[in-house]
Amino acid sequence: MSILVGTETRLCTSGITGREGTFHTLRNRDYGTSVVAGVTPGKGGQDVDGIPVFDTFHEAVRERGANTAMIFVPPRFAADSILEAEDAGIELIVCITEGIPAHDELRVYNILKKNGRSRLVGPNCPGILSPGKASVGIIPASFFSPGNVGVVSRSGTLTYQIGNVLAQHGFGNSSIVGIGGDPVPGTDFIDVLEMFQADDETELIVLCGEIGGDAEERAADYIAEHVTKPVIGYIAGFTAPPGKTMGHAGAIVSGSRGTAAAKAQALEERGVRVGRTPTQVAEAAITLLRG
């Protein structure tokens, strides 16, 4: 098994006719993902390298049975595209787009929560990779192989770095989930921890956090109560000064809150080993999985 994406995925990309949309959709298809449709209003009836394009998600669902959406439209159109996908009955919506207004994210989050029929991953995330099965997003899939380590991360490239160090030490992955670095992620650590805990294939979980917010602290509480599989933590941003946004809209330390030290401490107090560098994460994995 794996989580969120796999052989059952039927992908539809919003913004498929854009440069980035086309490039990554085709890369996902090359990897083996079942890409069934794209959506670009006004370009219905066209195709992108054989992938049919529709005017609306509703048509993509009706005509092609799409169940997963990848959002690649510019930030000012992203909220609308997510809401359309949800309205059309898409179960999993992966939003790659960066720079979506915070109030749009708030609205989208609360509407999806109210209706309870779709899961959003992101926005501002690299997507999800289940090695050997499917890739939805921009994760460079060739660096990863199937295995028993589940990775969940607020960051993109940092995930690749950690995944790469793990791979160099011989570990493969069940799934790699980028939840994104924005203030209001559709899916948070706890959601993914729950899925990894329930996933047969996952034997170890790596949680990659960063400064800002309290998602890691809440994850620590959840782990203590609900996760029996071993978890290794990593937090980026020990050297970040307060009050400065560190690239991700969510990565900001305000007052004494949201510091890397506080997050690492919260995890460690609940028995989660926290690596100070990506290399230490791999070393901890060796200890935990190979004794």
Add this chain to the structure above:
Amino acid sequence: MSILVGTETRLCTSGITGREGTFHTLRNRDYGTSVVAGVTPGKGGQDVDGIPVFDTFHEAVRERGANTAMIFVPPRFAADSILEAEDAGIELIVCITEGIPAHDELRVYNILKKNGRSRLVGPNCPGILSPGKASVGIIPASFFSPGNVGVVSRSGTLTYQIGNVLAQHGFGNSSIVGIGGDPVPGTDFIDVLEMFQADDETELIVLCGEIGGDAEERAADYIAEHVTKPVIGYIAGFTAPPGKTMGHAGAIVSGSRGTAAAKAQALEERGVRVGRTPTQVAEAAITLLRG
């Protein structure tokens, strides 16, 4: 048993210091209802004939354990008062106020539905009476006695008329529920039918509808599928002309839709006996309950 209100009711009236609010709250208390509080912003600390008044519903819940609200404030303040009661954790909100803007009702309905923690009965309804136990609202309780007939109605005085005819024929009531004549009632026939079906004390259900909307048609479908107890229907407005609002904001026939004939037919087709006059309703009750 009975439904919605009974010995467990702890009532708090919004607008208790107004003329109507005071009058009906005290009548409800005289009947035996446990009236624990009132709310009038700015009059916190006062009392109405011994009933403590609070500034907010939150205080009434915290200090006095109120679990039922009766809304008696003018229409422009009613939506806010309902939302406050819901926010404070009141389980049952009975709104007597008439003339609430339709868009306010829409908003209130959808918020309560989303949160799923409070039931609204009304607005523009006479309230609920469980004879011998509790009365919340303006139903003239002295005309009714405990018994096995449950009544649900979109209308106030018509309910008294039908209840009175039943009483003259020796029938008492488990509960009498006025759901109100507005376009967006918080509780509809189906909700109450479900409760009566589950209520041990209720052996016969009388459903009092009127022209406008399709609540009776939907109730007919529900009865056919889910209600095993005998149901008698009554529909007011056979002589109403199309396009004219008949007093209740919801009582209007538009085109061929919402007519009394169509409603009566829908009920009869699903095996519900429909009386053409209140007297016929009582006669049907005699036939059904006394063979």
Add this chain to the structure above:
Amino acid sequence: MDLLEYQGKQLFARHGVPVPDGRPARTVEEAVAAAQEVGYPCAVKAQVQIGGRGKLGGIRIAHDAGEAEQHARAILGMDIRGLTVHELWIEAASEIAAEYYASVVFDRSAKAPLMMLSTKGGMDIEQVADEDPDAIARLHVDPLLGFQDFHGRRLAFEAGVDADVVRPVGALLARLYEVFTTEEATLVEVNPLIVTPDRGVRALDAKVTLDGNALFRHPDNAQLRDPSAEDPQERMAAERGLTYVKLDGSIGILANGAGLSMSTLDVVAEAGGQPANFLDAGGGSRAEAITSAVEVILSDDRVRAVLFNIFGGITRCDEVARGLIEAFRQIDPSVPFVVRLDGTNGEEGRELLAEASLPNVHIESTMDGAASRVVELAARP
């Protein structure tokens, strides 16, 4: 509260819904002046709250001042299905490449606004709905989310509007939704919504129903009521705070509560009579309200007998009796009254009436009995 076309269009303009340039007019002179301002050709349109006026000659095109004057003179004062034309709307004539239909309706069943769009505009939409339901694209808007761009796109694509106007039609739908919510309407309808030869979109008609209960939040809209279009009895009742609907029969009816009032009408009809009106004296009816109600009922000279059917809840029957006695003192009616008083203080009420021994007032103890009696009395020559 139903708005006239031009009132709806003025609301539209305030919210950015494109409408043709136009001016209202109440006289022939105003009409000609308005036509000069908007230019020729222009449409001279009767302002009545009823559909189908075009086929009945209520909309005519003027190509010059002479025609404008001629059309205004013809239409002002015209009778359109029982309504007299008191106002005109003079607007620039539009060239039409396509006619669509668009509306936002307050859907009580779904508890959400329902939006509809069709390319079969310019005709009776109920007929389209019956004959070709697929020609109407529909969707509900979650009121907690509001109208989103995708709603507009989806309706436009599903209705099959021309590809080059998908965007402007979507934008116009967003504006209609804004009219619906911010003005607190229960209906906003545009038929036809036209596409011009230069591919603009425009509302050529406007049907807007506002929620009377919300007018306190919209003082501008509260001014729009056009009493000239209402029945004089209904206006009189409204001024007295009574809910009165005029019907075609000969039996005046007063009851308390909307449901009981309707039921009373039905029971009278069942007994073979024809109700002259619906009149809900309301909850807690006091003596003055009853006196007023009697005046309103008797102002309809077709009334040959009157039925009072009161079941007291909040309403006290003794108050009703007092009101009736006072009404007889002031009016001295020439038609018979049948009175049934039950419920709160029913006995006191009946005693008061018995003491007053009003001429030609018959007391009955049941609703059915009262209905039979009033039918019988009304039928007497």
Add this chain to the structure above:
Amino acid sequence: MDLLEYQGKQLFARHGVPVPDGRPARTVEEAVAAAQEVGYPCAVKAQVQIGGRGKLGGIRIAHDAGEAEQHARAILGMDIRGLTVHELWIEAASEIAAEYYASVVFDRSAKAPLMMLSTKGGMDIEQVADEDPDAIARLHVDPLLGFQDFHGRRLAFEAGVDADVVRPVGALLARLYEVFTTEEATLVEVNPLIVTPDRGVRALDAKVTLDGNALFRHPDNAQLRDPSAEDPQERMAAERGLTYVKLDGSIGILANGAGLSMSTLDVVAEAGGQPANFLDAGGGSRAEAITSAVEVILSDDRVRAVLFNIFGGITRCDEVARGLIEAFRQIDPSVPFVVRLDGTNGEEGRELLAEASLPNVHIESTMDGAASRVVELAARP
């Protein structure tokens, strides 16, 4: 995007939040003219994006033109915690009967706006929160419902504001919420919110943070950015579309992606070095972006060595190598570079660098190794 006090107050005024009358000024002359317009006594207030300016002499009361001039001269150009005062706000002095605190915060954990109200205004609210948390009334507003009257009443009653100002305080909170949502702010704070002796309420200060991602919908607000308050390097980076944060150390750092960039800083610190900056070259970094980034990093003259840490995903390492080679051609840096290229096209990138054999550029194969190397190089005399 943090607004200056007077920019926040101008937004407030637009949404009906009561504020004292005031005028902005950039020179002593403008300040005196502004003081004449608003009248005396008036407050001369330094406009800097930092708290505590009052205690540092950044707010002074003028009773006549002479004092206005004297205060303006003293405050303009003043240094307040590292920020130079370029602008003043001259406003009518307010009499104060009570000082409250009010705010709307974008609460990421609750995914809802958080509103706070306290009667302990005029002081550091974080201190109040620590010492007397019950003194702050709080509630979350469901963003799908919006602010309701009862929210305002509840906060006012729970905070214990004076009974006679419950209504105006509630109304002011409603307006603050409107500022928060319609202007797309992430913070709206008023401290102090004052009650005047005649029992009016008024925002005496304004702290507003707008969401930079939403500025495309608010062209007026997009004009408000005050570049003079920003660090020159950060401004230069922003103009080139790079995310750059200046730090205090000597090691310049470039990485791709926010998380990896932060991690790189940490690993350098772990190795004993002090980062000079955070610089995220972004996803899909192209050669020109890399060249720009090198310029920005080197414009900080405390930088003694530079670390490039790239893990290619969308970013292609050969593009990064090309950018670095081009930067060296244009700039000829005088400090050593350590470069670690891994991921997409890593081998090609490393080969390009090897071929170019740039002076003083050290290639490392791991992140840890690269960090140790750059720390060592920066420490050399």
